[in-house]
Amino acid sequence: MTADAAPAPMAPVPYRVTGRRAETADTVTLTLEPVGVSIAEPLPGQFTMMYAFGIGEVPISVSRIGPGRVREQTVRAVGAVTRAVCATKPGQVVGLRGPFGVGWGLESARGRDLVIAAGGIGMAPLRPVVLRALSEREAFGRITVLIGARTPADLLFTDELDVWRARGARVEVTVDRPAPGWSGHVGLITALVGSVDADPVRAAAFVCGPEVMMRVTAEALIGLGMPAVDVRVSLERNMRCGLGWCGHCQLGPLLICRDGPVVPYGHAVPLMTVREL
Numbered sequence: 460m461t462a463d464a465a466p467a468p469m470a471p472v473p474y475r476v477t478g479r480r481a482e483t484a485d486t487v488t489l490t491l492e493p494v495g496v497s498i499a500e501p502l503p504g505q506f507t508m509m510y511a512f513g514i515g516e517v518p519i520s521v522s523r524i525g526p527g528r529v530r531e532q533t534v535r536a537v538g539a540v541t542r543a544v545c546a547t548k549p550g551q552v553v554g555l556r557g558p559f560g561v562g563w564g565l566e567s568a569r570g571r572d573l574v575i576a577a578g579g580i581g582m583a584p585l586r587p588v589v590l591r592a593l594s595e596r597e598a599f600g601r602i603t604v605l606i607g608a609r610t611p612a613d614l615l616f617t618d619e620l621d622v623w624r625a626r627g628a629r630v631e632v633t634v635d636r637p638a639p640g641w642s643g644h645v646g647l648i649t650a651l652v653g654s655v656d657a658d659p660v661r662a663a664a665f666v667c668g669p670e671v672m673m674r675v676t677a678e679a680l681i682g683l684g685m686p687a688v689d690v691r692v693s694l695e696r697n698m699r700c701g702l703g704w705c706g707h708c709q710l711g712p713l714l715i716c717r718d719g720p721v722v723p724y725g726h727a728v729p730l731m732t733v734r735e736l
Contacts, residue, residue: 471554472554485545492528503563509555514543517541520583533580561718570599572601573588573602574657574663576664577667578669579672583615596626609636620632659680696708
């Protein structure tokens with residue numbers, strides 16, 4: 460296969476780990492560069508199927524895009540495959556397929572205020588939105604980033620938050636359980652919604668985290684006057700093929716790997732509230 464050939468959709472493409480950064484006790488960010496052929500450049504919000512050779516593959520959010528063919532993916536160790544991926548070291552090789560799914564649609568939000576709300580690992584797929592918006596700062600209105608985590612030790616990308624503030628974003632952080640020395644907000648992320656610096660009728664919101672967090676945050680934003688269609692959430696289900704072929708990620712009428720993971724909240728809410736789904 461030449462460097463210009465398109466990879467088969469079910470064939471993992473080798474990527475070398477060129478950097479590894481521990482974010483929390485169970486989460487790492489890997490910097491990846493293609494060994495030869497590369498997959499297409501993802502959009503913010505898309506994911507790849509990441510393969511630990513000899514073990515299996517899992518869907519992983521892209522947490523930074525570029526420059527060039529370099530990308531970062533942030534992985535939390537919650538099972539055999541993700542533990543193996545998290546344990547990789549620079550020089551080792553993993554496989555990638557994709558990118559898959561529907562992105563956040565940031566381009567459609569140009570000229571609007573942005574509200575970016577993340578809970579826990581949900582900051583990973585939202586980080587490219589923040590970075591892209593700040594790199595094109597004049598293309599967007601006010602930018603508010605709301606971040607929630609269980610404890611200060613569970614926060615991701617903490618070394619970047621002041622940089623985001625310096626580049627024009629309003630960043631507010633809250634934790635469920637403070638630690639000694641913590642002087643920030645304590646409580647649910649919904650408590651931060653009142654600090655959103657945005658015109659609700661001309662804003663776009665991107666929300667990612669546990670489903671209950673997305674639901675209450677979206678409802679709080681809608682309570683400020685934002686139309687449900689302008690609040691986008693990222694759903695997570697058991698994705699295996701990434702192409703909508705196997706049906707494992709079906710959620711009502713949606714195949715999350717194909718029709719999501721990002722969907723307008725108005726489409727998601729009737730599905731998120733049905734326990735059987």
